[in-house]
């Protein structure tokens with residue numbers, strides 16, 4: 001799901017950085033020019049890493065900037081990093097280079113005395129914001145007016161606020177990531193008749209497709225236009241929330257057709273937050289961890305078009321100079337601006353503040369929310385994939 005990079009690996013990664021614009025112009029469309037002060041920031045970061053040694057763990061999501069990723073002790077997708085966070089025994093400080101819901105999940109999963117930080121507190125997730133607690137509570141109440149709630153198992157994608165994870169924990173449900181959505185759905189169907197999945201309609205649709213759940217047994221819950229007729233919900237096995245990732249819905253079936261036309265033999269691999277029309281045309285679909293492994297497994301000389309966030313694609317292109325790797329759309333820059341917010345400066349400032357009683361980037365979760373959210377996250381971590 002990810003990989004561990006020892007402290008010596010930090011230097012190694014620096015040697016791998018190589019722009020791939022000669023392979024495909026859009027690979028580097030979002031590249032940021034290095035600034036002279038970056039070396040000073042790197043030195044500050046290394047100094048703090050040395051100072052705190054094993055008492056500090058830095059987690060970096062695959063979509064982080066390429067200058068930030070090398071400082072991650074662990075680099076991976078949200079599933080892998082949440083697992084890692086739950087397993088840290090010696091670290092006093094866990095710095096999560098990612099977005100808010102990830103750091104919140106780490107906070108919930110680690111021990112109470114450990115402290116968790118998000119270097120840039122403005123790094124949120126627009127998709128997670130598409131389902132808020134009041135909307136989900138209202139929809140649950142509406143479902144409860146028409147159906148026995150005990151037969152409905154709520155599943156929240158990891159990309160959601162802690163309060164929604166707590167909602168799932170308190171109502172017999174669980175959390176999933178794009179690595180284990182199918183296993184989560186199976187878990188739910190072993191315990192109930194319907195799955196209520198939020199907030200990503202595309203991951204939900206693609207998972208329902210993988211599980212061969214007929215279309216007439218799916219229904220969309222649009223929180224902005226709440227339903228009035230319960231009939232379509234009566235026959236539904238999967239209730240999908242109308243939400244999406246603006247980065248991944250940018251990829252279109254035409255993009256897949258165009259790369260197939262221009263690059264005979266190209267392999268297309270996409271993330272399941274893409275629409276089902278794109279997923280249907282791709283050669284492979286999976287989480288960022290899956291995409292990473294898929295690229296590694298292709299033989300030298302392969303041409304690979306990737307439908308996910310640009311920073312991962314760009315880094316994979318750098319790390320596999322023997323393959324031609326580019327982002328699928330060729331024109332749009334599929335950048336997650338929230339993942340991009342965490343800069344070297346943010347990381348350096350965050351590390352400099354470690355040890356202070358009131359760290360300005362510390363993530364906290366109310367105990368009652370953390371307790372129920374932990375229940376839902378633990379159910380996910382116990383899933384057999």
Ligand code: SF4
Nearest residue numbers: 125126127245247336
């Ligand atoms: S890539 Fe999409 S789902 Fe992931 S953090 Fe960014 S907006 Fe959210």
